Amino acid sequence: MARAYNFAPGPAALPESVLKQAQADMLEWGTAGASIVEMSHRGPEFMEVAARAEADLRTLLGVPADYAVLFLPGGATTAQALLPLNFAAPGATVDYVVTGHWGKTALRQLTPAVTANIAASGEPDGFRNIPARDTWRLTPGAAYVHITANETIHGVEYRPAWGEPAPETGDVPLFADFSSSIASEPIDITRYGVIYAGAQKNLGPVGISVVIVRRELLERTGQPRADIFNYGSQLAHDSMLNTPPTWNWYMAGLVFRWMLDEGGTPEFDRRSDEKAALLYGAIDGSGGFYRNDVDPAVRSRMNIPFFLAEDAHNAVFLDGAREAGLIGLKGHRVLGGMRASIYNAMPVDGVRALVAYMQDFQKRHG
Numbered sequence: 001m002a003r004a005y006n007f008a009p010g011p012a013a014l015p016e017s018v019l020k021q022a023q024a025d026m027l028e029w030g031t032a033g034a035s036i037v038e039m040s041h042r043g044p045e046f047m048e049v050a051a052r053a054e055a056d057l058r059t060l061l062g063v064p065a066d067y068a069v070l071f072l073p074g075g076a077t078t079a080q081a082l083l084p085l086n087f088a089a090p091g092a093t094v095d096y097v098v099t100g101h102w103g104k105t106a107l108r109q110l111t112p113a114v115t116a117n118i119a120a121s122g123e124p125d126g127f128r129n130i131p132a133r134d135t136w137r138l139t140p141g142a143a144y145v146h147i148t149a150n151e152t153i154h155g156v157e158y159r160p161a162w163g164e165p166a167p168e169t170g171d172v173p174l175f176a177d178f179s180s181s182i183a184s185e186p187i188d189i190t191r192y193g194v195i196y197a198g199a200q201k202n203l204g205p206v207g208i209s210v211v212i213v214r215r216e217l218l219e220r221t222g223q224p225r226a227d228i229f230n231y232g233s234q235l236a237h238d239s240m241l242n243t244p245p246t247w248n249w250y251m252a253g254l255v256f257r258w259m260l261d262e263g264g265t266p267e268f269d270r271r272s273d274e275k276a277a278l279l280y281g282a283i284d285g286s287g288g289f290y291r292n293d294v295d296p297a298v299r300s301r302m303n304i305p306f307f308l309a310e311d312a313h314n315a316v317f318l319d320g321a322r323e324a325g326l327i328g329l330k331g332h333r334v335l336g337g338m339r340a341s342i343y344n345a346m347p348v349d350g351v352r353a354l355v356a357y358m359q360d361f362q363k364r365h366g
């Protein structure tokens with residue numbers, strides 16, 4: 001059976017070499033007599049896997065020493081709930097810039113213990129742009145400013161054409177949800193207080209998330225919370241306060257190594273430019289047969305929603321795509337239409353195949 005080009009938004013495609021490695025490791029880890037998922041997380045085998053994953057992620061993203069890296073069970077939504085508990089004292093104000101579905105989800109994870117200020121929102125414009133930085137109403141002395149680096153459903157991303165990809169927030173630390181764009185380009189980590197990402201878009205299988213925190217922020221008291229939700233305790237125990245999701249951690253480690261072997265974030269930046277240019281070029285060059293409504297200054301390179309001029313064509317488009325070996329293209333129910341998610345594991349050839357299919361489909365139905 002041939003593997004298809006998988007444009008799913010998450011859980012998303014993993015590199016084939018990573019899947020093969022995992023398959024080979026599945027029955028026995030070296031000569032340990034058991035697989036890595038059947039062993040203690042405190043044993044030497046897994047401790048080495050965990051340490052190497054962290055070292056490789058630090059190399060990949062250029063994480064400075066004064067930042068801690070946590071590997072925690074749960075998803076990005078879990079992190080969204082834990083950020084205020086760890087970094088905002090009761091009564092504090094937290095600033096949120098909402099540029100799509102996931103920014104709204106982040107807001108919903110707040111409790112009445114903090115005051116939420118929506119500093120800016122793209123919702124009045126249907127999330128087709130990011131409000132200009134000089135229109136944001138930030139709160140002096142806020143606990144943090146939260147942004148979504150890339151909106152996976154609305155296809156909106158902070159890009160250089162918009163302005164500073166890490167917007168200036170003065171003394172207030174910037175927290176960013178990088179779930180769907182982490183490791184797609186080099187970034188300056190020091191511009192952020194916290195970066196977090198669920199793994200299932202660009203880093204590995206679902207079930208684990210990465211949280212990168214400026215260490216001094218861990219000295220904040222935050223809110224009353226159980227020890228298991230305390231990032232400081234997690235760090236003190238190397239993210240092993242309880243049994244961690246070892247298989248996911250191991251798989252993410254394979255993905256980090258693959259990314260480094262492929263050339264690291266500069267290479268994925270180059271490929272992302274190439275893939276996005278191919279796909280947006282096909283959409284914009286279709287004379288209105290296909291359409292993407294996002295302001296070109298903030299169009300995502302990772303998730304590209306697009307619509308056919310006639311909704312009646314949607315089901316036929318998806319069926320034909322599947323037959324052409326292109327899967328995962330159905331748009332999110334919030335927007336409808338199509339969406340192509342083209343994370344690091346999607347080769348340029350996959351996007352070429354999609355573009356060829358789109359052009360052929362237009363010839364037959366245009």
Ligand SMILES: *Cc1c(COP(=O)(O)O)cnc(C)c1O
Pocket residue numbers: 010074075076077078102148150151152177178179180198199201
């Ligand atoms: C997928 C996604 C989430 C939610 O992730 P879960 O792991 O399902 O909680 C949050 N933010 C962004 C940007 C995402 O792409």
